[in-house]
Amino acid sequence: xxxxxxxxxxxxxxxxxxxxxxxxxxxxxxxxxxxxxxxxxxxxxxxxxxxxxxxxxxxxxxxxxxxxxxxxxxxxxxxxxxxxxxxxxxxxxxxxxxxxxxxxxxxxxxxxxxxxxxxxxxxxxxxxxxxxxxxxxxxxxxxxxxxxxxxxxxxxxxxxxxxxxxxxxxxxxxxxxxxxxxxxxxxxxxxxxxxxxxxxxxxxxxxxxxxxxxxxxxxxxxxxxxxxxxxxxxxxxxxxxxxxxxxxxxxxxxxxxxxxx
Amino acid sequence: xxxxxxxxxxxxxxxxxxxxxxxxxxxxxxxxxxxxxxxxxxxxxxxxxxxxxxxxxxxxxxxxxxxxxxxxxxxxxxxxxxxxxxxxxxxxxxxxxxxxxxxxxxxxxxxxxxxxxxxxxxxxxxxxxxxxxxxxxxxxxxxxxxxxxxxxxxxxxxxxxxxxxxxxxxxxxxxxxxxxxxxxxxxxxxxxxxxxxxxxxxxxxxxxxxxxxxxxxxxxxxxxxxxxxxxxxxxxxxxxxxxxxxxxxxxxxxxxxxxxxxxxxxxxxxxxxxxxxxxxxxxxxxxxxxxxxxxxxxx
Amino acid sequence: xxxxxxxxxxxxxxxxxxxxxxxxxxxxxxxxxxxxxxxxxxxxxxxxxxxxxxxxxxxxxxxxxxxxxxxxx
Ligand SMILES: Nc1ncnc2c1ncn2[C@@H]1O[C@H](COP(=O)(O)OP(=O)(O)OP(=O)(O)O)[C@@H](O)[C@H]1O
Ligand SMILES: [Mg+2]
Numbered sequence: 001x002x003x004x005x006x007x008x009x010x011x012x013x014x015x016x017x018x019x020x021x022x023x024x025x026x027x028x029x030x031x032x033x034x035x036x037x038x039x040x041x042x043x044x045x046x047x048x049x050x051x052x053x054x055x056x057x058x059x060x061x062x063x064x065x066x067x068x069x070x071x072x073x074x075x076x077x078x079x080x081x082x083x084x085x086x087x088x089x090x091x092x093x094x095x096x097x098x099x100x101x102x103x104x105x106x107x108x109x110x111x112x113x114x115x116x117x118x119x120x121x122x123x124x125x126x127x128x129x130x131x132x133x134x135x136x137x138x139x140x141x142x143x144x145x146x147x148x149x150x151x152x153x154x155x156x157x158x159x160x161x162x163x164x165x166x167x168x169x170x171x172x173x174x175x176x177x178x179x180x181x182x183x184x185x186x187x188x189x190x191x192x193x194x195x196x197x198x199x200x201x202x203x204x205x206x207x208x209x210x211x212x213x214x215x216x217x218x219x220x221x222x223x224x225x226x227x228x229x230x231x232x233x234x235x236x237x238x239x240x241x242x243x244x245x246x247x248x249x250x251x252x253x254x255x256x257x258x259x260x261x
Numbered sequence: 262x263x264x265x266x267x268x269x270x271x272x273x274x275x276x277x278x279x280x281x282x283x284x285x286x287x288x289x290x291x292x293x294x295x296x297x298x299x300x301x302x303x304x305x306x307x308x309x310x311x312x313x314x315x316x317x318x319x320x321x322x323x324x325x326x327x328x329x330x331x332x333x334x335x336x337x338x339x340x341x342x343x344x345x346x347x348x349x350x351x352x353x354x355x356x357x358x359x360x361x362x363x364x365x366x367x368x369x370x371x372x373x374x375x376x377x378x379x380x381x382x383x384x385x386x387x388x389x390x391x392x393x394x395x396x397x398x399x400x401x402x403x404x405x406x407x408x409x410x411x412x413x414x415x416x417x418x419x420x421x422x423x424x425x426x427x428x429x430x431x432x433x434x435x436x437x438x439x440x441x442x443x444x445x446x447x448x449x450x451x452x453x454x455x456x457x458x459x460x461x462x463x464x465x466x467x468x469x470x471x472x473x474x475x476x477x478x479x480x481x482x483x484x485x486x487x488x489x490x491x492x493x494x495x496x497x498x499x500x501x502x503x504x505x506x507x508x509x510x511x512x513x514x515x516x517x518x519x520x521x522x523x524x525x526x527x528x529x530x531x532x533x534x535x536x537x538x539x540x541x542x543x544x545x546x547x548x549x550x551x552x553x554x555x556x557x558x559x560x
Numbered sequence: 561x562x563x564x565x566x567x568x569x570x571x572x573x574x575x576x577x578x579x580x581x582x583x584x585x586x587x588x589x590x591x592x593x594x595x596x597x598x599x600x601x602x603x604x605x606x607x608x609x610x611x612x613x614x615x616x617x618x619x620x621x622x623x624x625x626x627x628x629x630x631x632x633x
Contacts, residue, residue, distance in 0.1 A: 002359070002362065003359070003360055003362075005359075006356060006359030006360055007360075009356075009359075010345075010356055013347075013348070013352065014345070014347065017347040017348075018347065018626070018630065019592060019593075019596065019626050019630075020626070022588070022589075022592060023589060023622065023623055023626050026585050026588065026589055027619070027623060029581075029585055030582065030585060030619055033581060033582055037578060037579075041575075084623075087623075087627055088627070099343055100339065100341075100343065101343075101344070101345065103313045104337075104339060105360065106312075106313075107311045107312070107313065107332065107335070107337050108332060108357065108360040108361050109332050109333060109360055109361055109362055110360050137581075141578070144578075145578075257313075257314055257315070258313065260308060260313045260314075260339065261339040261340065261341045261342060261343050
């Protein structure tokens with residue numbers, strides 16, 4: 001486990017030197033602010049844009065604080081946020097694989113498993129921190145502009161949402177192990193993940209197996225405080241898929257002749 | 262027991278036989294050069310020793326065990342070391358040392374020693390991205406030595422350096438050699454001659470020579486007559502005789518004539534010089550240098 | 561056509577404290593990206609290109625720089 005610690009320290013240093021530790025949370029803070037702000041000022045924004053002729057009143061839906069937080073997840077974090085996570089993860093295995101550093105590290109006392117785990121833990125921590133701080137901004141703005149929300153509910157919902165984030169991350173990590181270009185990793189990850197998301201409105205039994213449906217669970221928990229049926233099944237399946245992806249990555253890299261310096 | 266024992270090593274890439282059934286061994290304290298022209302297969306052999314590439318056939322044993330059990334005792338310098346450009350030299354050594362199970366207390370001291378040894382002490386806090394090629398090479402050696410390996414394997418440690426850097430590196434290797442067993446590849450014979458006890462000459466995946474340098478010279482040296490006279494091009498082609506002459510090499514106004522038998526060759530050559538009325542400036546019998554042996558073998 | 565710019569200065573005053581964090585975040589991103597870009601040894605052409613991207617492509621400019629632009633050595 002000593003090696004894992006050494007590798008994690010390296011991940012941390014790299015995140016600092018590459019400014020990921022700065023821009024990742026900042027983007028999510030943006031995303032967290034935008035939704036409450038634009039929901040609150042929607043009437044004025046429409047007015048400024050001047051799209052409405054005089055005299056016509058449109059009835060805008062009245063948002064509750066919970067609605068706003070929920071749509072922060074669905075409209076911001078799960079769209080731009082998802083893409084940002086993938087972009088941030090696309091190079092994590094690919095670059096070290098291609099420049100020979102991975103093969104080189106493995107000539108030391110390191111195992112592939114430790115290496116992949118260090119990548120996973122490091123990035124999962126960055127994503128966790130960024131999503132949390134971004135959502136904290138959302139909660140802060142929502143409480144100020146609308147009304148205070150139940151922190152317990154929001155935290156529970158966010159926890160469920162984070163499991164979906166881990167899925168995004170692990171999927172991108174696996175593609176990084178399988179493919180050799182980070183652009184391909186990004187394009188394919190985004191394609192598959194958006195596809196999974198796109199099927200969620202269809203409902204149906206398949207959603208029990210769909211990690212993307214965790215966002216729906218999270219939203220429901222935030223709004224109503226109750227879990228939808230099959231939450232636990234979906235969580236278990238998602239976690240299982242994460243473990244499976246990690247093993248597949250390890251298995252593939254183990255058998256492949258890695259580029260070396 | 263040998264520190265390294267390689268037997269029947271083979272590697273194919275598709276149909277291309279890159280390494281063809283190679284055997285060699287290295288004993289404790291030896292310094293061995295793996296010598297061969299570009300594309301001979303030096304890097305391929307070294308990558309198989311480090312388990313980066315899997316052999317198609319054969320066996321590699323370190324003190325009788327496979328690489329997995331012996332990682333700790335091998336230090337490796339790749340041919341083109343490109344470490345994390347965003348790390349400083351010192352951070353890289355901390356990282357590599359940590360991966361090799363050196364405990365924190367001794368690591369700090371070890372790093373200072375090693376940086377001093379390779380002469381990077383005043384650049385230890387600069388990012389590797391700003392290092393020159395020579396500095397990267399020296400950092401490469403430092404990381405290879407950080408865990409005090411018994412066997413140091415280096416892929417072309419001096420080839421990419423300028424004459425001064427190369428001189429420094431050779432001096433450094435001479436110093437390291439006193440304590441460790443070394444295997445390094447090079448395509449420059451001079452480096453091998455200067456540093457090593459043993460050489461392995463590799464060409465197109467075949468091991469042509471394996472032995473101590475003086476033995477190699479004695480066993481493979483051929484007598485050469487040097488004839489110097491104007492207009493080599495005109496007379497040299499007339500000295501061809503399959504029974505007596507092995508080969509003729511022309512350089513400037515000199516022809517180097519390899520003969521099969523010294524006595525017979527001398528008489529025949531002198532006869533011909535007389536017959537052709539060559540205005541010779543020099544007629545001399547010399548022994549081939551190691552370089553000439555090497556060039557002849559890999560031709 | 562009538563554009564309803566009736567929104568007054570005093571209203572903008574209400575917005576400002578809420579918009580300020582966004583501006584600050586954006587400013588941090590831009591200045592860190594520019595600072596990193598300028599201290600590197602790159603061709604001037606490349607630098608100007610990225611300066612333009614960082615400053616003018618809203619929040620995505622700096623992010624683009626951190627993910628893509630920094631890879632060039
Ligand atoms: N991954 C690979 N796939 C196919 N062929 C390869 C591969 N790696 C090496 N080769 C071939 O193996 C042969 C030996 O290559 P190698 O790199 O071992 O040579 P070398 O002796 O190290 O040469 P150099 O002095 O240029 O470093 C070359 O013909 C090369 O084309
Ligand atoms: Mg080579």
